[in-house]
Amino acid sequence: MAKVPVQFTLNGAEKAEFIDSGTTLLHALRDKIGDTSPKGGCHQGTCGGCSVIIDGELRLSCLTLAETCNGAAITTASGLSEGGVLHPLQRAFLDAFATQCGFCTPGMIMAATVLLDHTPNPSRDEVVEALSGNICRCTGYEPIIQAVLTAARSNSQNAA
Amino acid sequence: MALALQTFSTVKEANAALTVAGTRYLGGGTLVVRAANEGDVSVSILIRSTEPSLSAITVSGDKVRIGASVTMAAIACHPDLSSLAHAARAVGGPAIRNMATVGGNLFAPAPYGDFTVALLALDTTVSTKDGEVPIETFVAKRESNHAIVTAVGFTLPVDGGFRFLKVSRVKPTGVAVLSIAAVLEQAPDGTVSSARIALGCMADRPMRATAAEKALLGRKLTSDGIEPALAVARDGTSPITDPIASAWYRNEVLPVHLGRLLLA
Ligand SMILES: Cc1cc2nc3c(=O)[nH]c(=O)nc-3n(C[C@H](O)[C@H](O)[C@H](O)COP(=O)(O)OP(=O)(O)OC[C@H]3O[C@@H](n4cnc5c(N)ncnc54)[C@H](O)[C@@H]3O)c2cc1C
Ligand code: FES
Ligand code: FES
Numbered sequence: 001m002a003k004v005p006v007q008f009t010l011n012g013a014e015k016a017e018f019i020d021s022g023t024t025l026l027h028a029l030r031d032k033i034g035d036t037s038p039k040g041g042c043h044q045g046t047c048g049g050c051s052v053i054i055d056g057e058l059r060l061s062c063l064t065l066a067e068t069c070n071g072a073a074i075t076t077a078s079g080l081s082e083g084g085v086l087h088p089l090q091r092a093f094l095d096a097f098a099t100q101c102g103f104c105t106p107g108m109i110m111a112a113t114v115l116l117d118h119t120p121n122p123s124r125d126e127v128v129e130a131l132s133g134n135i136c137r138c139t140g141y142e143p144i145i146q147a148v149l150t151a152a153r154s155n156s157q158n159a160a
Numbered sequence: 161m162a163l164a165l166q167t168f169s170t171v172k173e174a175n176a177a178l179t180v181a182g183t184r185y186l187g188g189g190t191l192v193v194r195a196a197n198e199g200d201v202s203v204s205i206l207i208r209s210t211e212p213s214l215s216a217i218t219v220s221g222d223k224v225r226i227g228a229s230v231t232m233a234a235i236a237c238h239p240d241l242s243s244l245a246h247a248a249r250a251v252g253g254p255a256i257r258n259m260a261t262v263g264g265n266l267f268a269p270a271p272y273g274d275f276t277v278a279l280l281a282l283d284t285t286v287s288t289k290d291g292e293v294p295i296e297t298f299v300a301k302r303e304s305n306h307a308i309v310t311a312v313g314f315t316l317p318v319d320g321g322f323r324f325l326k327v328s329r330v331k332p333t334g335v336a337v338l339s340i341a342a343v344l345e346q347a348p349d350g351t352v353s354s355a356r357i358a359l360g361c362m363a364d365r366p367m368r369a370t371a372a373e374k375a376l377l378g379r380k381l382t383s384d385g386i387e388p389a390l391a392v393a394r395d396g397t398s399p400i401t402d403p404i405a406s407a408w409y410r411n412e413v414l415p416v417h418l419g420r421l422l423l424a
Binding site for chain 1: 162163164165167186188189190193194196197198206208233252253254255256258259332333
């Protein structure tokens with residue numbers, strides 16, 4: 001099948017690839033570009049493990065065709081830390097034991113990032129709502145919710 | 161078989177491309193790409209159009225036009241559509257709502273199609289290149305539709321006139337046990353002067369509860385007043401059975417939830 005060009009920024013860096021038409025963004029990111037932070041849990045839209053941020057919006061990369069992202073700005077969990085320093089959400093997940101096997105973590109962190117971008121001081125219900133498309137089989141969710149609330153508090157303390 | 165995507169800047173060109181065998185239109189892809197991921201080989205070419213009108217919401221007075229590519233998230237945060245926001249928010253989780261389109265929801269099989277339930281109660285018209293058709297006719301014959309839906313249009317109900325309820329086991333994002341939408345108008349004495357009630361999961365696609373609508377006319381929205389409507393709520397239903405609920409269960413609980421919606 002004919003290859004098609006795709007070009008977007010991934011975590012701020014320009015990326016250009018030739019891919020098979022119809023390739024999902026998840027597949028393109030993991031297997032072509034080598035960013036394995038989005039996880040393919042179900043490929044059905046139900047687990048949220050493949051969540052990425054496209055032009056500021058949370059999306060499921062398993063249901064998004066890579067060609068539809070031409071010109072977009074894509075953020076994945078691997079783009080959050082800066083110069084080896086963890087993002088406050090990543091730090092909070094580690095400190096709160098909100099990551100066990102870790103499979104859901106990149107998707108959870110993407111969903112939480114979008115939440116805190118729009119709602120810096122979310123209520124517990126808002127955190128639950130924001131994470132409601134992401135499944136975790138290990139933690140029982142409470143540590144994850146607490147980690148997001150802690151990250152929000154530390155962000156607002158740093159901003160003060 | 162691998163998928164291929166073809167993108168057209170106009171709906172006209174995309175409609176022409178859809179006449180080829182093995183093609184299907186791509187909305188947000190939450191159903192059609194999922195089907196491909198699951199091994200559905202009936203589609204080999206996905207077609208989409210990026211015509212800007214498909215993504216536009218226009219509200220003039222009480223007349224609303226929503227382009228078919230508008231997402232549930234866009235409806236949920238539109239300042240003039242706040243009365244419909246909870247129906248748009250009933251679809252999936254945050255990422256799904258950023259992708260799921262109005263056009264795609266018209267084709268979603270039960271247990272999906274929650275927003276279409278709302279549109280059915282709102283007496284929506286569905287636009288394609290062949291003109292406008294009432295949503296009931298469109299949904300009934302949707303398998304034979306090969307034209308791109310460009311927009312849906314309806315009149316916004318008066319404040320408080322639109323009611324919507326989705327019942328699900330997993331909060332806040334579960335798949336529906338059932339969903340109900342109602343547009344009710346009341347005379348000054350409180351009796352119901354017009355009623356449109358739509359149900360989700362009570363058949364393979366959203367349906368009207370016409371017997372309950374008739375039984376509400378001239379009645380007050382009190383427990384006694386709605387009694388006859390609840391008694392006939394199941395008329396014509398043929399609910400789905402899925403891992404969420406059996407057909408029997410859905411029929412059992414429908415009058416309970418309809419009662420709650422009418423008395424709310
Ligand atoms: C995890 C998950 C949870 C979900 N939860 C819900 C839920 O709670 N409630 C609910 O209602 N749905 C739910 N859905 C189903 C789905 O996301 C929605 O119904 C959505 O609105 C479908 O729209 P789409 O744009 O993604 O459709 P697509 O997948 O792009 O298309 C679906 C079908 O519609 C056709 N189509 C799309 N747009 C047009 C158009 N403009 N003209 C002609 N044909 C068109 C396509 O060809 C295809 O056959 C869920 C899906 C997933 C994966
Ligand atoms: S892999 Fe995309 S939602 Fe599960
Ligand atoms: S930490 Fe294992 S799935 Fe969430």
